[in-house]
Amino acid sequence: MSVDEAGTAHGNDGADEPGWEVDPDDESGAAVVASVGRQLKAWREAAGMRAGEFGAAIGYGEDLVYKVEGGRRIPRPEFLDKADKALGAGGKLAMFKKEMAEVRYPxxxxxxxxxxxxxxxxxxxxxxxxxxxxxxxxxxxxxxxxxxxxxxxxxxxxxxxxxxxxxxxxxxxxxxxxxxxxxxxxxxxxxxxxxxxxxxxxxxxxxxxxxxxxxxxxxxxxxxxxxxxxxxxxxxxxxxxxxxxxxxxxxxxxxxxxxxxxxxxxxxxxxxxxxxxxxxxxxxxxxxxxxx
Structure with missing residues (x-):
């Protein structure tokens, strides 16, 4: 079981883990996170999955899914990998891992x-x-x-x-x-x-x-x-x-x-x-x- 899956099993899906919050003063970084969130939501809806159903499929809570899609949380690399596989995105979501890693930096x-x-x-x-x-x-x-x-x-x-x-x-x-x-x-x-x-x-x-x-x-x-x-x-x-x-x-x-x-x-x-x-x-x- 992964760290994130273990976290979900214990009622903590990583939503409160330090280091992945969006800096409200970083306008350019927040815009990148929001753009990726919108694409995740579009892929999820195109697959006909509700947020809770999607979260369960990739081992994360529904609340974290909404935060990521709403641009309020930077998705971890594992989140993007699992989302890409669950939604059949063929690498189009996993490709954002580099940008999300950079956005964590001030x-x-x-x-x-x-x-x-x-x-x-x-x-x-x-x-x-x-x-x-x-x-x-x-x-x-x-x-x-x-x-x-x-x-x-x-x-x-x-x-x-x-x-x-x-x-x-x-x-x-x-x-x-x-x-x-x-x-x-x-x-x-x-x-x-x-x-x-x-x-x-x-x-x-x-x-x-x-x-x-x-x-x-x-x-x-x-x-x-x-x-x-x-x-x-x-x-x-x-x-x-x-x-x-x-x-x-x-x-x-x-x-x-x-x-x-x-x-x-x-x-x-x-x-x-x-x-x-x-x-x-x-x-x-x-x-x-x-x-x-």
Missing amino acids: KKVRDLARMEARAVEISVFSCHGVHGLLQTEEHARVLLEARQPAYSQDEVERGVSARIGRRSVFEREPAPTLSFVQEEASLRRPIGGRAALRNQLQRLLDVGRLRNVSLQVMPLSCETHPGIGSDIEVLKFGDGSAVGRSGGAFNGRPVSDPKQLRILELRYGMIRAQALTPRESLAFIEQVLGET
């Missing part, structure tokens, strides 16, 4: 993920914590739960899903060139406890050993460098365009002007030069892991 994260998915080169300096692309699920969850004012559990789950979803950048073919510089302090703060820190350090080692990834550590022994106090991120695309952002430049807004990008690239280049080499950095992370 809009600004969706935009960032789309840019990362297009980039052929990504360069990142993270001065305060482990960069989102490098975080474990546990690390991301603890950070989001610590936010103030406190996020709702639904917002936490959507945020975790977004960060984990962005990892697909490591699986792309052809692989982009990825460069990360992390401050040593971010490797030592036990976010979520010692066991969680060990998992996070192992994640850094796994990523740092990928052939298309350069991972460097900025040691605390480096007294000063151009990135103190502000992150830097530069994304370059196949058509020669680029976009960059830094909290310490241009009021933190994204920039694409070549002159402004050169400033960010100059700072990033100096940061890399002052950091440990990739080989030294992996050895350093292994040392910290052994001490943790």
Whole structure:
């Protein structure tokens, strides 16, 4: 029995599960969910099935069916797969799984993920914590739960899903060139406890050993460098365009002007030069892991 079917058997069909609510402030995302809901309803009615009958056929409650069809609930991938099969849609409903997965992300994260998915080169300096692309699920969850004012559990789950979803950048073919510089302090703060820190350090080692990834550590022994106090991120695309952002430049807004990008690239280049080499950095992370 699946998790969803088990939930139905116990009077909980997943309708209240965090992370699948529609964000009312995300107009574009809500419109996509509403469109898919209308298509589900049209297929159900064309099949001559009532909402309760349809829900029973796919292992979900009638209330959840109405919420999905009304655009008030993001359908899970399993929901779409079962609906497609039950209604004989031939893949026309299951094909929306990718769009529904993306809609779970906050809009600004969706935009960032789309840019990362297009980039052929990504360069990142993270001065305060482990960069989102490098975080474990546990690390991301603890950070989001610590936010103030406190996020709702639904917002936490959507945020975790977004960060984990962005990892697909490591699986792309052809692989982009990825460069990360992390401050040593971010490797030592036990976010979520010692066991969680060990998992996070192992994640850094796994990523740092990928052939298309350069991972460097900025040691605390480096007294000063151009990135103190502000992150830097530069994304370059196949058509020669680029976009960059830094909290310490241009009021933190994204920039694409070549002159402004050169400033960010100059700072990033100096940061890399002052950091440990990739080989030294992996050895350093292994040392910290052994001490943790």
